[in-house]
Amino acid sequence: MNPTSAPPADLPALLARIALRERAAFEPLYRATCAHLLGVAFRILNDRDRAEEVLQEAFMNVWHNAASYRPDVAAPMTWLINIVRNKAIDALRSGKTERASTTALDDEAMAVAGDPALEPQRLLDDGLTKARIDGCMAALNASQRQALALAYYRGMVHTDIALALNAPVGTAKAWVRRGLDKLKDCLVAAGVGA
């Protein structure tokens, strides 16, 4: 599995040097990962300014907390994505960003996806295909896949998902739960994250 940005940089070594406060290691880490991380933040916030702000906050966090990175627990990119997603989700929920489900996506997101409502599901399908677990995940129906995709890529909570998919909250919760059960089963079967 190869992320789109495919950084040639040795991320674990850069993080180790940053933990020792070596400034020269900081910019290479940023350059190698920023585009992928901004993509993640932008999908959640749908606002380039806010997404870049979150990216900056995340990297400040990285500079100060690189020592807490545990190579035995997570790959560097996984750790970085987690920091960015948490910050983006916090920013989204603190109400600093207007992103009602009715808000049209801006030009850049439109360029990525012809139909904005389908974009999260397309990302999910692409991710599953890349990991070669799309066949296994086919047992999920469209609503279950969409619910999982909206939660992951858009940072939506159960009530948002229920609204977006026009279903009761309990149903939305069950869709997410079923999606997660299946994702774990499929990944374990494929030998990923077992």
Added chain:
Amino acid sequence: MNYLKPERLDRLAREYVLGTLTGGARRRFERVLAASPAASLAVGAWQQRFSVLAASVPPMQPREAAWQQLERRLFPAAPKAASGFGAWLSNLLSARSLGGALAGVLLCLAVLRLQPGLVGLQPPSEALPQSYVGLLSDGEGRPAVLASSLRHGRQLSVKLLQPVAVPAGRVAQLWALPRDGGEPFPLGVVPDHGSAVLALPDSSEKLFFNVTRLAVTLEVAPALAGAAPAGPFVLIGPCVKLW
């Protein structure tokens, strides 16, 4: 409620990583996470699983201004090219994390010798009383805040070694950072200059036993118990036992 039953832990971990665990439940789980290696492992496993989904997100190149701003925020007034002095300074800074604790203690010793009243006690002998001492520096490594507390005391004395720029509508919140990346916990608000005495919720020994660093963030309101830092650390430094 027992968070640590494996099945329950796994369900909480996955909804936490996904982001559908919200509000108070999210904060409570973060506290469990800070204390439980089993919870960390469960969260780590789900982060790994979700990375499959992250792999398909199209990259988006940030504007160059984002990097420049980040650099300014982290390293204010940094020298552009490493001149002789710049190179010397950057060497000093990279050695700082290792030498920091020692330098902090030495400076504290000097300050405490000049001002023993700072820890609220005139020692009967030449020896300094058993205390916890923290020295926070800014992004350029300049000492900014000195914090000290008697080992069994319930007060934290804070002295600003240089004024801290606190924007209107913000407060400078002091945090204790436990060993091994444990969840930071709030200690109180520090003034932007001068000194202050903060009341501690428990004895220093209990609070700081496992704390290796102190840090300051700029928050919109003083942090309540259980809160997590919302902003970046503008000041940070070692916290050591003075005995």
